[in-house]
Amino acid sequence: MLRKLFVCCTVLAAALGTQAHAADDDTVKVLYAGSLVNLMERGVGPAFERETGLHFQGYAAGSNKIANEIKGKLRRGDVFISASPKVNTSLMGTANGNHVTWYINFAESPLMIGYSPQSRFANDFKTKRWDEVLQEPGIRIGRTDPALDPKGAFTVEMMKKAAELYHQPDLVEKTLGAPENPAQVLPEETLVGRLQSGQLDAGFFYSTETSDLKIAAVSPAPELGVKASYTLTILADAANPTGAARFVNFLLSAEGRTLLREHGVDVVKPAVTGDAQAIPASLQAVVEAGP
Structure with missing residues (x-):
């Protein structure tokens, strides 16, 4: 009886192994x-x-x-x-x-500044320079973790370049805060959804995201180009x-x-x-x- 049970288990294991291998080949x-x-x-x-x-x-x-x-x-x-x-x-x-x-x-894919058309800051993005808008009181900004995602690192890099270009030494601190600022840093796969649902006013996205998902966006100056x-x-x-x-x-x-x-x-x-x-x-x- 035990021998039959062992044989049955062996056959079942082999069958499951074959199915798993087939699944690997098909996926x-x-x-x-x-x-x-x-x-x-x-x-x-x-x-x-x-x-x-x-x-x-x-x-x-x-x-x-x-x-x-x-x-x-x-x-x-x-x-x-x-x-x-x-x-x-x-x-x-x-x-x-x-x-x-x-x-x-x-x-x-170049880095862009995307914003929600429903945001109370939307018109400002059309009439002011984007870095000025990002410094306005109450604006909710989203970005990814620079330690976990290149886009997060590119965001910090671009803001540092902007600080030099626009002669604003404290620009990074005013807009981003600390690199790991929990009020801004979000998982990359959730950032778009947060913006589209109105939880964010603006965020940093690649052009493939803004173009593909019809996100209103501002292109930074060519001197700030990060991609x-x-x-x-x-x-x-x-x-x-x-x-x-x-x-x-x-x-x-x-x-x-x-x-x-x-x-x-x-x-x-x-x-x-x-x-x-x-x-x-x-x-x-x-x-x-x-x-």
Whole structure:
């Protein structure tokens, strides 16, 4: 009796293992910067599924937060898309777990100041310089954590540049407060919703967000230009490297580039950093093709 039970359990375990393996083969897990939620979930993901028959499973958060989760083995994925090349560096090399051996810069998106049309400060954004509006009493500003998200770090960087350009030494303190100011710092994936629901008057967003979601926005002066530089890679411990390669191939294809542009992302010629020889052969042609 015990022998029969053991055999049954063994067969069941093998069957479950086979199902899990099949699920891995059919699913591509994409970890991506939170600023790309709309692009990935409503554009690229569904189009990829129609094109390949594979299942897209996305996870959005601040790029540094994702990198920390990968490093701490709290989250696994097949493809990682970040908003800054520096994030990939934190995952490269033996000391960092060798999670990334190469990455490709493929798109850019400038930082903007978005605001709610329903805000009592909306008209001021149309008639005054944006940094003056951000200093007005009572304005509710949203931004991401500079320690967890490149956009948060870019926000601080841009405000420091603005302080110099406009000769206002205390501009950063007046508008942002402390870098981790709890009254302003929010998870990247919730920032847009907070603005749209009226919980915020203004916030810092990439052009892909303001364009894609029809958020009223102000462009900073060219001298203050700060932008996301989107990168992608196939993680070294990807459960589905073949599916991951098909996703990257799709994203860099003509159809993928069209979707990127439609969602307000500036497409650039793919540039490889790291071990180019480790890039799957199936991706070489699409990487060299450019935009």
